[in-house]
Amino acid sequence: MKEELLNDPVFGMAAGQFDRVADFLKLDERVRERCKWPKRIITVSLPVTMDDGRTEVFFGHRVQHHLSRGPVKGGLRFHPKVNVGEVAALAMWMNWKCALMGLPYGGGKGGITCDPRKLSMGEQERLTRRFAQEISPFIGPEIDVMAPDVGTTAQHMAWILDTYSTREGRFVPEVITGKPVELQGSEGRTQATGHGVAFLASRALNKLGLDVKGATAVIQGFGNVGSYAAETMESYGMKVTGISDITGAIWNGDGIDVFKLKQHVAETGGVAGFAGADKMDPDELLIQECDVLAPAALERVITKDNAAQLKCKILAEAANGPTTQEADAIIEERGDIFLLPDILCNAGGVTVSYFEWVQNLQRFSWTKTEVLTKLETKLNEAFENLLLFCDEHKCAHRLGALATGVDTVAKVKKTRGLFP
Numbered sequence: 001m002k003e004e005l006l007n008d009p010v011f012g013m014a015a016g017q018f019d020r021v022a023d024f025l026k027l028d029e030r031v032r033e034r035c036k037w038p039k040r041i042i043t044v045s046l047p048v049t050m051d052d053g054r055t056e057v058f059f060g061h062r063v064q065h066h067l068s069r070g071p072v073k074g075g076l077r078f079h080p081k082v083n084v085g086e087v088a089a090l091a092m093w094m095n096w097k098c099a100l101m102g103l104p105y106g107g108g109k110g111g112i113t114c115d116p117r118k119l120s121m122g123e124q125e126r127l128t129r130r131f132a133q134e135i136s137p138f139i140g141p142e143i144d145v146m147a148p149d150v151g152t153t154a155q156h157m158a159w160i161l162d163t164y165s166t167r168e169g170r171f172v173p174e175v176i177t178g179k180p181v182e183l184q185g186s187e188g189r190t191q192a193t194g195h196g197v198a199f200l201a202s203r204a205l206n207k208l209g210l211d212v213k214g215a216t217a218v219i220q221g222f223g224n225v226g227s228y229a230a231e232t233m234e235s236y237g238m239k240v241t242g243i244s245d246i247t248g249a250i251w252n253g254d255g256i257d258v259f260k261l262k263q264h265v266a267e268t269g270g271v272a273g274f275a276g277a278d279k280m281d282p283d284e285l286l287i288q289e290c291d292v293l294a295p296a297a298l299e300r301v302i303t304k305d306n307a308a309q310l311k312c313k314i315l316a317e318a319a320n321g322p323t324t325q326e327a328d329a330i331i332e333e334r335g336d337i338f339l340l341p342d343i344l345c346n347a348g349g350v351t352v353s354y355f356e357w358v359q360n361l362q363r364f365s366w367t368k369t370e371v372l373t374k375l376e377t378k379l380n381e382a383f384e385n386l387l388l389f390c391d392e393h394k395c396a397h398r399l400g401a402l403a404t405g406v407d408t409v410a411k412v413k414k415t416r417g418l419f420p
């Protein structure tokens with residue numbers, strides 16, 4: 001199993017980062033092994049009746065990296081490239097993220113190998129419900145709490161909530177986060193990740209002595225994270241000059257009207273063809289001059305081929321794992337880019353998911369202002385602590401963020417001891 005995981009490029013990247021951090025922390029070999037490998041890897045087959053009457057079998061995975069600090073927490077992804085290695089890597093990153101943010105969770109991640117763009121809503125509902133049914137014995141409010149990720153939305157979470165609650169014979173909102181507000185989802189959850197990205201980008205601009213108002217940003221991906229990051233940045237008076245998604249890339253040096261672009265995407269399904277901007281090559285977009293570059297789509301898009309050409313002052317890693325290890329080394333060597341590492345930069349989502357779970361357990365709800373204010377306080381605390389840590393240990397931001405997360409988990413494992 002170890003070999004199989006390590007052969008996957010995304011897991012290899014997560015494991016490589018972990019090894020570097022474990023060396024830095026001089027982790028005891030036994031704790032190191034326990035921290036590195038996932039606790040549970042579950043794969044289920046999912047037969048679904050398609051609209052044309054055929055039965056198609058999909059595969060779904062859930063990886064629970066560790067349960068030493070609480071239930072696991074992490075998203076559920078629908079994407080054609082989903083595989084066990086990628087899911088395991090994302091689960092590992094979730095560990096360090098939850099620990100870095102001081103949330104009482106281990107890391108988890110799930111995914112179904114499918115192309116949601118080619119599935120009708122009815123097919124997506126049957127697929128989601130089948131997955132929820134098959135995975136039910138392994139999840140629960142104190143075991144594993146899922147949330148949306150690439151290709152899934154609050155609606156998918158509602159179907160999981162309904163399937164799980166029906167099985168339990170009672171309403172169990174705390175089994176899932178990122179659900180619609182009318183099903184006891186949290187105010188502010190939908191925009192939390194993007195809002196957090198924009199908030200941290202503004203804090204980084206402050207640290208660099210740059211004005212937030214008028215600062216420019218380029219965003220790759222205009223889904224949940226990218227669109228809300230753009231919206232919050234615009235509300236700060238920043239100019240979002242470039243945006244891309246799966247349909248293409250667009251550019252407007254005066255700033256793209258985010259509200260109008262959202263309308264265009266709702267009508268056409270993508271940013272391509274937006275009248276308020278020019279078309280641009282998606283690869284070129286990443287190397288345009290800007291204050292903030294926020295990759296908010298998929299992993300491994302900042303590579304050894306484009307890292308030296310980046311012209312941003314801040315790299316805000318809104319997506320999980322957007323920068324390869326080779327690119328990371330180039331960026332570290334350059335020393336002129338302020339990195340907001342993914343496990344901090346996109347932690348707004350899991351933080352408000354935690355708030356949602358807490359509200360559900362208490363059967364009490366907070367206002368959107370309360371939620372976003374608490375989120376900003378938590379993000380700012382983690383941001384300032386990271387800068388202090390990096391200053392003290394003379395290390396790069398990614399290493400500092402991962403080291404804080406890994407160290408927290410390692411200490412818990414050591415203190416709990418090894419059973420039996």
Ligand code: NAD
Binds near residue numbers: 297
């Ligand atoms: P989403 O499915 O809502 O949006 C993904 C976006 O990426 C879409 O606009 C899609 O068109 C675009 N995209 C896909 N392939 C692309 C390509 N090759 N080039 C450019 N754009 C492309 O997903 P999301 O929830 O916004 O997640 C985006 C990233 O953020 C993922 O890495 C996810 O793991 C991470 N993340 C999401 C959350 C969350 O709360 N949703 C939280 C933390 C991290």
